[in-house]
Amino acid sequence: MEKFADIQSLLKGYYNIDFPTSIFQLADFLQNYPEEELEIDLGTVHVSPSGLLSLILNPKLLTENFKKLALLHFRYYRDLPEFFTYLHGDCDGLHWGLLLDDPSVGFRGAASYYNNDGDQITVYSSIFSALIDRCEEELEYCDECLADFPEDEDEDYLETKSRINRFLERIQDYIGKHSIEIVENRVESVSSDSGLGLCVPEKFRRNESSKVYSQDLRKDTIYSVCSIERLLTQSSANAS
Known part of the structure; x- marks a missing residue:
């Protein structure tokens, strides 16, 4: 505005x-x-x-x-x-x-x-x-x-x-x-028992029924999609 x-x-x-x-x-x-x-x-x-x-x-x-x-x-x-x-x-x-x-x-x-x-x-x-x-x-x-x-x-x-x-x-x-x-067409593709699922870009989707968690000091804290992208990109690079 x-x-x-x-x-x-x-x-x-x-x-x-x-x-x-x-x-x-x-x-x-x-x-x-x-x-x-x-x-x-x-x-x-x-x-x-x-x-x-x-x-x-x-x-x-x-x-x-x-x-x-x-x-x-x-x-x-x-x-x-x-x-x-x-x-x-x-x-x-x-x-x-x-x-x-x-x-x-x-x-x-x-x-x-x-x-x-x-x-x-x-x-x-x-x-x-x-x-x-x-x-x-x-x-x-x-x-x-x-x-x-x-x-x-x-x-x-x-x-x-x-x-x-x-x-x-x-x-x-x-x-x-x-x-x-x-x-606003926010579509979650990875579910979570926190109530807030993840909107993962299609190119990174593997198993839509899976749940993604981090294990830090906060119980069941979920990685952000930015973190997931970095992890998956790194994983793909290592695999190749």
Whole structure:
């Protein structure tokens, strides 16, 4: 997006990666949200800008000191190499990230997980679909509370539902207005019991039913596709 051209250029200089249009569209959506309602509505769905999104919204954070440690910023202990944080939640290290499985193709899809409890990774077709899913989760929780708790508490949950629906409707309106594609065709070809499979380039695919793990200090940490490419290329060279 043209309004973010300068920050887009800075980020590319720091990371040597072209970040997707969708992350700048999400920033644009938040910047144009009614200011007096933004903090309330984000708080209602329990998300806040973090990582890349916070840098786009506040370019003053991009200093020379930041550049020295750019690749380490906003990374959680269990983050995979292809995971780039852009939102965080309200507890247990919950955060969302863009996915860069195959640098030759670019960013596709998004994922989230709780860093502190070892839960599985949840994968989404795009960052906007991830935000929609979050809203729907919170609406479902409100409905459960309305069914389980006394009627004198209904008013609070009904008000919460109203705010979530307002936020959700504005997201959907923005998606429609800008013809945003919320399915980014991220196709996993190697499964994983972490919840996040691998998108391996076709030329490197051998056994699609296999699972690929590394055995380091983090339990069941999966190699990134970049690492797999290097390993397979080296293996082929040695074999010849």
